[in-house]
Amino acid sequence: MKKPHNTRFFLIILFLTAIILIGSHVPALAHKVIIFAWVEGDTVFTESKFSGGKKVLHAPVVIFDKDGKKLLEGKTDNKGEFSFKIPKVTDLRIVLNAAMGHKAEWTVPESELREAGAIVEKKSAPEPSGPIPVGLSKEEVQQIVIVKKKSAPEPSGPIAVGLSKEEVRKIVEDSLDKKLRPIVRMITESKNTKPSLTEIIGGIGYIFGLMGIALYFKNRGKKR
């Protein structure tokens, strides 16, 4: 009795190992979906992915406010991205509904929006969006401002170029947003964690541990 049982066990183990081997050659991936959102200026950007890095394409995204009221909805584009203007300064709950029962959400806290919201309000104030007096392009001014920022950490006084403090702030914000974008992206990527080998092996360990417990109790029952 004992011997055939052992062989059977051994065979299934073989089968299992084979599966793990196949698994290690194929990018591990499974059913989990995440959405990540960040604020840039007056716009909220979102990115949606399946665990493993596949983008979620053309999936509906719905934005709710703090009280669960629907503010707006949209669809991810073919890069898995969706962006929208801040509809209201409140906690925004962004819900992604990928098909087949997959759902994910992300909350943008009010504080994060407030920072951006300040800019929005300023924007609505009359803004000299035309050519900048000195005759430099906006890009060039940005360059200058960055250089200035670097050399003088606190250029709070009026700047030679003749821009107001607010305008400088705006330009700096803009270029910071642009520069930080790759970093934000990197954070998004790192949030998108695949199940690690430790977790996989740990899970298998748990299963065999449970088997041990089950066998222990069955065995105890037998002896009585």
Next chain:
Amino acid sequence: MHISEGVLSAPVLVTGAALAVTGISVGLKKMDYEKIPEAAVLSAAFFVASLIHVPMGPSSVHLVLNGINGLLLGWLCFPSILVALALQAILFQFGGITVLGVNTVVMALPGLIGYYVFGRLIKGKNRLLSLAAAFACGFFSVLLSGILVAGALLSTGESFITAAKLILLAHLPVMIIEGIITLFCVAFLKKVKPEILGGVYEEAS
């Protein structure tokens, strides 16, 4: 195939949990000393299988292995799959704890059905027929799981036809691969260890 947390409505969750509890209690009653290691190994196989990705269109699709699980374990596939799903939910955040019942039923029930429908054919003497039945068992288990997912999603307002179409299309390659895996497993077990297929039967029938 895993339904995420917060998608389904309470009645569906409760129904799923109730069905799962029924299946698990029957399974635990049928679980004897000999079967425990087998159930554990298949549970581990199921646990790992979900990490094997089959590239398919815009979605991510993975192996399920519920056909072979049900075929070898019968009712025991309920506890076996529950354990694997619970660990996947805790460790990988696939599915979730509240949807555990529904997910268990979605995966285990087709396995059990495959066991009753194809089990006898697979056990039979006719080699060709039994291999064909093995393929069909793997294939239809995934198909049936897809249909069950679509059915569960019905309550969320997602149209059954759309959801079902999407799931079936995405899982077509998985069905074929699962069919082939089941076929090879059965062929192998028949050659080396035929009683593993037959043994289950005598107890159940």
